[in-house]
Amino acid sequence: MIIGVVAGCVMALLGLTYVHLALPTQTLLSDYALVQGGMLPVMIGMLALASACLFLAYGLAVREPNKSAAARVLLIVAGAGLMLSAVFPTDPHDGANTLGGELHRWGAAMFFTALPVAGWVLARGRESLARWNAVRALSATSAAALVVYLAAHPAAFTSAWINGGAYYGFLERGLVAFEIVVIVAMALAARTPAAQAAEEPGTQERPPLKLVA
Numbered sequence: 001m002i003i004g005v006v007a008g009c010v011m012a013l014l015g016l017t018y019v020h021l022a023l024p025t026q027t028l029l030s031d032y033a034l035v036q037g038g039m040l041p042v043m044i045g046m047l048a049l050a051s052a053c054l055f056l057a058y059g060l061a062v063r064e065p066n067k068s069a070a071a072r073v074l075l076i077v078a079g080a081g082l083m084l085s086a087v088f089p090t091d092p093h094d095g096a097n098t099l100g101g102e103l104h105r106w107g108a109a110m111f112f113t114a115l116p117v118a119g120w121v122l123a124r125g126r127e128s129l130a131r132w133n134a135v136r137a138l139s140a141t142s143a144a145a146l147v148v149y150l151a152a153h154p155a156a157f158t159s160a161w162i163n164g165g166a167y168y169g170f171l172e173r174g175l176v177a178f179e180i181v182v183i184v185a186m187a188l189a190a191r192t193p194a195a196q197a198a199e200e201p202g203t204q205e206r207p208p209l210k211l212v213a
Contacts, residue, residue, distance in 0.1 A: 005059075005187040008052025009180050015045025016176070027169040029176060030090040030104065039089065046086035052183050053079035053115070056190070060122070063190055071186075074118035081110025112175065116142040119182045123189070131189035138185050142178040149175050 018041045019032040032038035057075040060068035084107030091101030119139030126132035149171040150156055152164025159165055 002187050002191065004055030005052045005183060008048045008050075008055060009184055011048030012045040012052070012180065015041040015048065027093070028090070028172055030085065030108070031093075033089040034092055042089075043086045046082045049180065049183075050079040050082035050086070053082070056183060056187055059187070060190060068122060071118045071122035074114045074121065078111045078114040078118065081107040081114065083107070085111070112146050112179065115179050115182055116140070116146070119186055122186060129189070131185075135182070135185045135189050138178065138182045142175065142182050145171065145175045145178050 016029065019026075019029075019035075019038050023032055023035050023038050026032050026035065030042065033042040053075045057072040057079070060072050060075075085104045086107075088100040088103040088107070090104045091098055116139040119135050119142070123132040123136040123139065149168060151158040152162060152168040152171055153159060154165045154168065156164070159168070164171075
């Protein structure tokens with residue numbers, strides 16, 4: 001199962017690493033799409049991460065069709081948001097707002113908010129299993145990082161109070177890293193061996209989750 005999820009996350013990391021090493025430094029990750037040679041790797045990275053969300057949603061549908069319904073919807077929303085952001089680049093900082101830029105921002109908002117909620121919902125009721133406790137903790141950390149990032153963003157009235165303009169780009173990079181870790185953690189936890197899964201109240205032994213492209 002892990003093949004599709006990990007492959008998508010690795011491709012996303014490779015795309016982000018490439019733009020950081022090969023292109024002039026930009027404030028936000030999405031800004032690299034506006035630099036010559038940056039559109040393709042940014043788009044590939046976003047679509048790869050979106051595919052990881054969809055692979056995970058499919059695997060959960062196979063493994064836990066009833067218990068994971070809400071989480072699957074949220075994962076699909078997160079994947080759709082990334083696809084929207086990939087297709088519609090952000091606006092230049094010194095340019096006017098466009099419809100494409102608005103769609104990009106809404107897509108990013110869908111991804112950043114839906115994914116940690118999906119992790120939290122999926123881990124709910126599995127306190128006896130260490131892997132799911134890790135998913136819950138990572139999801140909560142990702143949500144907290146999102147709050148801090150939004151407070152530091154120059155568009156927020158709180159940005160001036162905390163000098164957010166100086167470091168909100170670093171916060172965005174950390175937030176993306178947390179989201180990727182949450183996706184992988186959910187995939188790993190969903191492969192819990194049958195012996196551990198049997199510890200969950202009311203859970204019968206089921207085969208390991210397989211996500212194959």
